[in-house]
C-alpha cells in the first residue's frame with residue numbers, strides 16, 4: 706500500500722512531461738493518491754487531460770493564477786468532484802524573459818517585479834486561501850517549489866530570486882496561519898532541471914554543468930526525485946514538518 710493511499714491531491718503547473726509538477730503527479734499516483742491536474746490555457750488542455758488519464762484521473766481543470774475568477778471556479782469545480790482535499794502542489798512561476806538575463810539592477814522594472822511576485826509567490830497564498838475550506842481538519846499539506854536563488858544571488862536568476870524569497874516567506878506565514886487548522890505548508894528547493902520554465906533563464910546550460918561538476922552527488926537532480934520528496938511532504942510520514950524548505954538538489958546548497 707502506498708503512503709498516500711486515500712489522499713486527494715491537486716497538482717498545478719503541469720506544462721509538459723518534463724515539468725516538476727509531472728514528477729509530483731507520477732510519484733503521488735505511485736503512492737496511491739487520487740490526482741487532479743490543472744492547465745494554464747486551452748493550448749495545454751488536451752495534453753494535460755491525457756496526462757491526468759495516465760494517473761488514473763479524469764480531473765483536469767483550467768487555472769490561470771492571474772485570474773481570481775479562475776481560482777474561485779477551480780475549487781468550486783473540484784468541490785463538485787471531491788468531498789474534501791488533502792494536498793495542493795503549487796508548481797508555478799513566471800517572470801518576463803528579459804528579467805532573467807544580465808545585471809539585476811539593469812534588468813529589473815516595476816512591471817517585471819510585480820509580475821514575478823504575483824504569479825510566482827502571491828498565487829501560492831491565493832490557492833491556500835481558496836482551498837482552505839476543502840482542506841479544513843484533514844491533516845493535509847501544501848507544497849510549493851522554490852530555488853536556491855531565494856537565498857543566494859545567482860547570476861541571471863535576478864527578480865525570480867527575489868520572488869522566490871517572497872515565496873519562502875509565504876511558506877512560513879501560511880504555515881503559521883494554517884497550522885491550527887491542521888494543514889502543513891512546506892517547500893521543496895529543487896536543483897536546476899531542464900524544463901520549459903528553465904529555458905527562459907539565460908545560460909541555464911552552464912548552470913546545469915556547474916552543478917554537475919561541483920555538487921556532492923556529482924549529478925543533477927531529476928523530476929522523479931523532486932516528486933518523491935513532494936509526495937513525502939504531502940503524506941502523513943511528514944506529519945511533524947511544517948514551514949520548512951527541503952533541499953532536493955544533490956547537495957549543492959551546502960557548498961561554500
Ligand code: 0WD
Nearest residue numbers: 720724725769770797798850851852895897898900901902
Ligand atoms: O530548474 C528548474 N526547472 C527549477 C524549477 C528549479 C527550482 C524550482 N523550480 C520551480 C519553478 O520556479 C516553478 O515554481 O519549479 C516550478 C515548476 O517549474 P518547472 O517544472 O521547471 O517549469 P514548467 O514545466 O515550465 O512549469 C511551470 C509552469 C508554466 O509553464 P510555462 O513554461 O508554460 O510558463 O507554471 C505554469 C505554466 O504552466 N504557469 C502558470 N499556471 C497558471 N497560471 C501561470 C499562470 N499564470 N504561469 C505559469
